Amino acid sequence: MINEESHGLGRGGMNCLQFENALSDYLEGSRTSEQQAHLSSCTVCSNLLADLNLISAEAFSLRELNEPNPKMWNTIEAQLRSEGLIREPSPLLSDFFRRWRTAWLVPVAAALLIAAGVKLYHPAKVGENQSVSKVSIPKISPAPTISAEDKDVLRTVASRPPAQAVAYRNDLDQANAFIRDAQDALRNDPNDIYSQQLLMNAYEQKQMLYRLAVDQGNDEQ
Amino acid sequence: MTDAKRPKGAKLSEPEAIEKAKQGDAEAFEFLYHLHKRRVYSLCLRMTGNTASAEDLTQEAFLQLFRKIATFRGESAFSTWLHRMAVNVVLMQLRKKNLPVVPIDETTEGEEEGTIRKELGAPDERLAGSIDRLQLQRAVDELPPGYRTIFVLHDVEGYEHNEIASMVGCSIGNSKSQLHKARIKLRDLLRVNRAEKAGKR
Amino acid sequence: MSSGKCAAAAVAVLMLAGVSLCAENVRKDLHFKVGKHPTISINNPYGPVVVRAGAPHEVTITAILHSDKVELDQSKSHNRVDIISHLLPGADLASGAVEYEIVVPPDASLTLHSDNGRVHAEKLRGDLTVAGNSGAIEVVDCAGGHVRVRTLTGAINLNNVHGDVEVMSVGGDVVMSGVTGSMVAVNSNSGKIEYEGDFSGEGEYAFTSHTGNIEAVAPAYASIDVLARSTNGVVQSDFSLEPKHAPFLVRGANSLSGTIGKAASSVKLFSFSGKIRLKKRQN
Numbered sequence: 001m002i003n004e005e006s007h008g009l010g011r012g013g014m015n016c017l018q019f020e021n022a023l024s025d026y027l028e029g030s031r032t033s034e035q036q037a038h039l040s041s042c043t044v045c046s047n048l049l050a051d052l053n054l055i056s057a058e059a060f061s062l063r064e065l066n067e068p069n070p071k072m073w074n075t076i077e078a079q080l081r082s083e084g085l086i087r088e089p090s091p092l093l094s095d096f097f098r099r100w101r102t103a104w105l106v107p108v109a110a111a112l113l114i115a116a117g118v119k120l121y122h123p124a125k126v127g128e129n130q131s132v133s134k135v136s137i138p139k140i141s142p143a144p145t146i147s148a149e150d151k152d153v154l155r156t157v158a159s160r161p162p163a164q165a166v167a168y169r170n171d172l173d174q175a176n177a178f179i180r181d182a183q184d185a186l187r188n189d190p191n192d193i194y195s196q197q198l199l200m201n202a203y204e205q206k207q208m209l210y211r212l213a214v215d216q217g218n219d220e221q
Numbered sequence: 222m223t224d225a226k227r228p229k230g231a232k233l234s235e236p237e238a239i240e241k242a243k244q245g246d247a248e249a250f251e252f253l254y255h256l257h258k259r260r261v262y263s264l265c266l267r268m269t270g271n272t273a274s275a276e277d278l279t280q281e282a283f284l285q286l287f288r289k290i291a292t293f294r295g296e297s298a299f300s301t302w303l304h305r306m307a308v309n310v311v312l313m314q315l316r317k318k319n320l321p322v323v324p325i326d327e328t329t330e331g332e333e334e335g336t337i338r339k340e341l342g343a344p345d346e347r348l349a350g351s352i353d354r355l356q357l358q359r360a361v362d363e364l365p366p367g368y369r370t371i372f373v374l375h376d377v378e379g380y381e382h383n384e385i386a387s388m389v390g391c392s393i394g395n396s397k398s399q400l401h402k403a404r405i406k407l408r409d410l411l412r413v414n415r416a417e418k419a420g421k422r
Numbered sequence: 423m424s425s426g427k428c429a430a431a432a433v434a435v436l437m438l439a440g441v442s443l444c445a446e447n448v449r450k451d452l453h454f455k456v457g458k459h460p461t462i463s464i465n466n467p468y469g470p471v472v473v474r475a476g477a478p479h480e481v482t483i484t485a486i487l488h489s490d491k492v493e494l495d496q497s498k499s500h501n502r503v504d505i506i507s508h509l510l511p512g513a514d515l516a517s518g519a520v521e522y523e524i525v526v527p528p529d530a531s532l533t534l535h536s537d538n539g540r541v542h543a544e545k546l547r548g549d550l551t552v553a554g555n556s557g558a559i560e561v562v563d564c565a566g567g568h569v570r571v572r573t574l575t576g577a578i579n580l581n582n583v584h585g586d587v588e589v590m591s592v593g594g595d596v597v598m599s600g601v602t603g604s605m606v607a608v609n610s611n612s613g614k615i616e617y618e619g620d621f622s623g624e625g626e627y628a629f630t631s632h633t634g635n636i637e638a639v640a641p642a643y644a645s646i647d648v649l650a651r652s653t654n655g656v657v658q659s660d661f662s663l664e665p666k667h668a669p670f671l672v673r674g675a676n677s678l679s680g681t682i683g684k685a686a687s688s689v690k691l692f693s694f695s696g697k698i699r700l701k702k703r704q705n
Contacts (some may be wrong), residue, residue: 024401051348058352059376070263087245171592174611178632201609201630
C-alpha cells in the first residue's frame with residue numbers, strides 16, 4: 001500500500017507516525033508487540049528511541065553540574081544573622097522557645113525556667129505561711145505550692161478589685177497545674193516532643209500571667 | 222545521593238548538622254549549605270536558564286530551608302525535603318513573572334505532524350553513543366520555559382509525573398506528553414548543534 | 423399639690439438626673455496624620471476598643487470617658503501614636519471606663535490592651551497585638567500581618583484571618599473560622615479550641631491545651647499531616663488517615679497520626695486531658 005510504504009510501515013502493520021504517537025507511553029513502560037515489531041524493522045524509529053533514552057539517561061548528570069558563586073554563603077549567613085536564626089547554643093532554652101518567637105517570651109521565660117529548675121530539685125524555703133510537709137517533694141505533694149515568685153506577683157495583683165485578684169489566682173493555679181502535668185509527662189520520656197510542647201506552652205502561659213500582672217501594675221501607678 | 226553523608230574531613234554528619242542547625246548553630250548551617258548547594262543551584266539554573274535568577278532563587282531556597290528547619294521531622298530524606306522546597310521557590314518565581322510553568326499547548330494527539338514524518342527522506346542519523354554534558358546543558362537552556370520545567374523535574378531531578386502534576390498544576394497526561402515533546406525538541410537541538418560543529422570543520 | 427404638678431416635678435427630677443449622668447460622660451475626638459505603616463497603641467484598662475480600617479495616613483479616635491476619674495494621655499512622635507486611659511485615684515471598673523472607636527490606615531501596626539472591655543478589630547492589614555483579661559476579643563477580616571492575641575479568661579474569636587496567628591488564653595474559649603497562615607498557633611489551658619477551615623497555605627497549625635477540648639472541622643479535600651495526642655483524653659477522627667511514622671507511640675484512642683490528601687499543611691493537636699476531635703465538614 002503506497003501510503004503505508006511512504007509512512008515507513010514496518011512489519012506488524014504499524015507505521016512510523018503511529019509509533020511516534022504512542023512513543024510517550026512506550027517510554028513510560030507501556031509496550032505492545034506491534035511497537036516492538038515496528039522497532040525491529042524501522043531504523044528511523046529505533047534511532048529516535050535510542051536518542052530519547054540517551055537524553056533521558058544523561059539528564060541525570062546535570063543534577064550537580066554547576067557551582068554557585070563562592071560568595072553566596074556570606075550573603076545567606078548575613079541574612080540568617082539579621083533574622084536571629086543563628087544563635088549561640090543554649091541547650092536548656094533553645095528547643096523550648098525557638099519555634100514560638102514572640103517578644104513576650106525571652107526575658108521572663110528564662111527566669112521562669114531557672115526558678116522551675118530550682119523548684120524541681122530543691123525543697124522550697126519555709127515561708128511565713130507554709131508548712132514544711134507541703135513543700136519538699138513536688139511529686140508527693142497533692143496540693144499546689146506557691147513559689148516565691150508567684151507570691152510576689154500575687155501581692156502585685158492584690159490591690160486590684162477582689163474579683164480580679166481571685167480570678168488571677170485561679171488562672172495562676174491553672175498554669176501551675178499545667179506545668180506540673182507536663183513535667184510529669186516529660187519525666188517519663190524526656191525526648192517526647194509532645195511532652196516538650198506541652199511544657200513549653202505551660203511556661204508560656206505562666207509567663208503571660210506574670211507579664212500581665214507587671215504591665216497592669218505599671219499602668220496603675 | 223545517600224543519607225548520612227559525611228564529607229571527607231568533616232566533623233559533622235548530616236543528621237548531626239540538622240539537629241545543630243535547629244538550634245541555630247552557624248557551622249551546621251554552613252555545612253548543610255555546602256553539602257547541597259550544587260544540586261540546588263543546578264536545579265534553579267536548569268529551570269530558569271539564567272545565572273542571575275538562579276543565584277537569587279538558590280539564596281531564597283536556602284533561606285526558606287533554614288527558616289523552616291525546625292519543622293523538619295525526618296519522615297523523608299532531608300535532601301528530598303530541601304529540593305522540593307527549591308522547586309516550589311522556582312515555580313513561584315516563574316508564576317510571579319507570568320512565565321509558563323505549565324506548557325501552554327495541551328495538545329495530545331493529531332495536532333501536529335510527527336517528527337518522523339518530517340524526517341522522511343532525511344539521512345538516517347542518530348546522536349552519538351554519548352552526549353556531551355555541556356551541550357545538553359545548553360540545549361536545555363534553549364528549551365521553551367514550560368518544556369524546560371517538565372524535563373528538569375522529571376529527567377534531571379527524578380520526580381514522578383503525579384508529583385509534577387501536583388507541583389505545577391497540570392494533569393498527569395499533560396506532564397507525560399510535554400516531557401515527550403521536550404525530549405524531541407532536545408534531540409533536534411542537539412542534532413543541529415552537532416551538524417553546525419561538523420560544518421565548521 | 424395636684425397630680426399633674428407632681429408628675430411634672432417627677433419628670434423634671436428624672437431629666438436632671440439624666441443630664442447629670444450624661445454630663446459625667448465626656449467625649450473626646452482626636453485626629454492624627456501619619457505616614458505609611460504607622461504604629462498605634464491603645465491602652466485602656468476598662469471599656470471597649472473598636473478598631474476599623476479607614477483611609478490611609480489618618481488616625482481618628484473617638485473616646486467617651488465615663489467620669490472625671492480617668493484621663494486620656496496621648497502622644498505622637500514620628501509615625502507612632504500612643505493613647506493611654508490614665509486612671510486617677512478612686513477609679514474603678516465603672517468610673518474608669520472609656521469607650522474607644524478608632525479608625526486607622528489598613529497598613530497600621532496596632533497594639534491594643536483592654537482588661538475587661540470588648541476588643542474588636544476589623545479589616546486590617548498590618549501587625550495586630552491584642553492583650554486582654556476578661557473581655558472578649560474579635561478579629562475579623564484581617565490579612566497580611568502577624569496577629570497575636572492573649573487573654574486570661576476572655577473569649578477569643580477570629581473570623582477570616584490570614585497570616586501568622588498566635589493566640590494564648592488560660593480560660594477563654596478560642597473559636598476560629600476561616601483562619602489560615604504559615605503559622606497558626608493556639609495555646610489554651612482550660613478554654614476550648616474550635617477551628618473551622620481548610621488548614622490551607624502549607625502552614626503549621628498547632629493547637630495545644632491543658633484540659634480544654636479541641637475540635638477541628640475540615641473539608642474532605644483538606645491536605646494535612648495530622649499529629650494528635652491527649653494523655654488523658656480521647657482522640658477521634660472522621661477522616662481515614664494514611665498511616666505515617668509518628669515521633670511518639672500511637673496508642674489506641676489517645677493519639678493518632680497520618681495524612682490526608684497531599685499533606686501540604688502540618689496540624690498538631692495536643693492536649694493533656696482534653697478531648698480531641700477532627701471532624702469532616704458536611705457540605
